[in-house]
Amino acid sequence: xxxxxxxxxxxxxxxxxxxxxxxxxxxxxxxxxxxxxxxxxxxxxxxxxxxxxxxxxxxxxxxxxxxxxxxxxxxxxxxxxxxxxxxxxxxxxxxxxxxxxxxxxxxxxxxxxxxxxxxxxxxxxxxxxxxxxxxxxxxxxxxxxxxxxxxxxxxxxxxxxxxxxxxxxxxxxxxxxxxxxxxxxxxxxxxxxxxxxxxxxxxxxxxxxxxxxxxxxxxxxxxxxxxxxxxxxxxxxxxxxxxxxxxxxxxxxxxxxxxxxx
Amino acid sequence: xxxxxxxxxxxxxxxxxxxxxxxxxxxxxxxxxxxxxxxxxxxxxxxxxxxxxxxxxxxxxxxxxxxxxxxxxxxxxxxxxxxxxxxxxxxxxxxxxxxxxxxxxxxxxxxxxxxxxxxxxxxxxxxxxxxxxxxxxxxxxxxxxxxxxxxxxxxxxxxxxxxxxxxxxxxxxxxxxxxxxxxxxxxxxxxxxxxxxxxxxxxxxxxxxxxxxxxxxxxxxxxxxxxxxxxxxxxxxxxxxxxxxxxxxxxxxxxxxxxxxxxxxxxxxxxxxxxxxxxxxxxxxxxxxxxxxxxxxxxxxxxxxxxxxxxxxxxxxxxxxxxx
Numbered sequence: 060x061x062x063x064x065x066x067x068x069x070x071x072x073x074x075x076x077x078x079x080x081x082x083x084x085x086x087x088x089x090x091x092x093x094x095x096x097x098x099x100x101x102x103x104x105x106x107x108x109x110x111x112x113x114x115x116x117x118x119x120x121x122x123x124x125x126x127x128x129x130x131x132x133x134x135x136x137x138x139x140x141x142x143x144x145x146x147x148x149x150x151x152x153x154x155x156x157x158x159x160x161x162x163x164x165x166x167x168x169x170x171x172x173x174x175x176x177x178x179x180x181x182x183x184x185x186x187x188x189x190x191x192x193x194x195x196x197x198x199x200x201x202x203x204x205x206x207x208x209x210x211x212x213x214x215x216x217x218x219x220x221x222x223x224x225x226x227x228x229x230x231x232x233x234x235x236x237x238x239x240x241x242x243x244x245x246x247x248x249x250x251x252x253x254x255x256x257x258x259x260x261x262x263x264x265x266x267x268x269x270x271x272x273x274x275x276x277x278x279x280x281x282x283x284x285x286x287x288x289x290x291x292x293x294x295x296x297x298x299x300x301x302x303x304x305x306x307x308x309x310x311x312x313x314x315x316x317x318x319x320x321x
Numbered sequence: 322x323x324x325x326x327x328x329x330x331x332x333x334x335x336x337x338x339x340x341x342x343x344x345x346x347x348x349x350x351x352x353x354x355x356x357x358x359x360x361x362x363x364x365x366x367x368x369x370x371x372x373x374x375x376x377x378x379x380x381x382x383x384x385x386x387x388x389x390x391x392x393x394x395x396x397x398x399x400x401x402x403x404x405x406x407x408x409x410x411x412x413x414x415x416x417x418x419x420x421x422x423x424x425x426x427x428x429x430x431x432x433x434x435x436x437x438x439x440x441x442x443x444x445x446x447x448x449x450x451x452x453x454x455x456x457x458x459x460x461x462x463x464x465x466x467x468x469x470x471x472x473x474x475x476x477x478x479x480x481x482x483x484x485x486x487x488x489x490x491x492x493x494x495x496x497x498x499x500x501x502x503x504x505x506x507x508x509x510x511x512x513x514x515x516x517x518x519x520x521x522x523x524x525x526x527x528x529x530x531x532x533x534x535x536x537x538x539x540x541x542x543x544x545x546x547x548x549x550x551x552x553x554x555x556x557x558x559x560x561x562x563x564x565x566x567x568x569x570x571x572x573x574x575x576x577x578x579x580x581x582x583x584x585x586x587x588x589x590x591x592x593x594x595x596x597x598x599x600x601x602x603x604x605x606x607x608x609x610x611x612x613x614x615x616x617x618x619x620x621x622x623x624x625x626x627x628x629x630x631x632x633x634x635x636x637x638x639x640x641x642x643x644x645x
Contacts, residue, residue: 308564309512309513309516309555309559309564309567310512310513310516311513311514311515311516311517311520311566312513312517313517313520313521316520317516317520317566321563321564321565
């Protein structure tokens, strides 16, 4: 499973401050730290309170690229900000995200085709997030079919079944896991899958434990990527171990270190 | 409708290792030998690249070996002169490389000193132009004294020095780091230990990147060849799928293993159904080698000149382009 490092996000106060004061050092530090701990993409989110999200996105992308060569995952509901970010990305990026809504899909898939981007596709529509896995899979199919129509390769699509906090929407958990399994059957090649891991633990007391356990359960269902805290050593160790138990990596005593460095 | 050929695509490839160094590169070799670089399984030229052909090293020892008497016909005149023996391997039998086993250093045999071993290696270096593989006597305590002396005496020559094992890798790795040689990482037919040992060596210094050759531990035909084969297959698939800690070229001491089998040594009188011994032994070594070529072996260390000639012909044929 690929870890998309979640830390460069204006929701965190240090990043919000860095954006306000245009202090690149904090952004670069997080970019390096996450990469060293095994992140393979870096999520870039200007946060909800940003006054000028387009400029902030461009600035964050540029600062991050000074410290890391990892591909970026541009995270915004403002597609103008995403497009501005794509223009300054040095290598193909990931767009985070698009729901199954015609107008938004048109905008995002057009961008993805133009910039050779990967896309995180949310299994939700204008009506919200469905509960059962069948409806989530149906939305995934709609997203895949639409993306294909715009010439975006299916391997570049990451279906996000949408994880909800386990303390408020406990019954969604099994549906999400089932969606991860079913999504792999909708096409050949199948789309990839991704989750926003920290959502599972929102508002719970022992957040990290919930995240770790959910990560390995989802991996067993075929999860390809997660937006997660790459600096949670226990999480990274659990992911590395799950890769061994799923026979993805070849075991050796130092497998955790190897996973982080790979 | 045209037939679509299914091709496997791999994410990564095997690393390349250069053995030997010419005068311009700080050594005295007439040429260097590069191994590795495969981006597909062995000889599937239609799927990927195999930029360097597998090479054959002939093995010699620094004292008269207790080999089957049939080797007298080839080496009787040079058994006592290691340098002349090496020269004969190259000039008459076409060896790409020569592997010297410093057998005489064994405390239970001649207990020769590290300095004497280094002198032997120097003499061989002066006599032949091919890159050299040098391995110890097999007694770890003594070998750890030999490595630094031999490595220093041959500084600049970019030797392949062996062998490092999980229980004993630091002395040899330090010697290679200090004098820029390559190391053989030997694991006992165990993919997990193989990977771990590569990590341990790589962790000692960045210098060792691109200087490790895997020895997965050979076994002869009829003596567990399939175990080694499947370990090699797994390592190679790992390398092609991006496991950097398994992406090294591989070496195997084929002659050493085959010539311990009863099939190579039993006279025809004792086993009439097996056919004439000389022919049988040569074929046993050649067949074992050919199987390992298919598992991805890059450096074949062989003993019998006729077996080596058969395998060289086999490599010539396998390296013919079969892409379409």
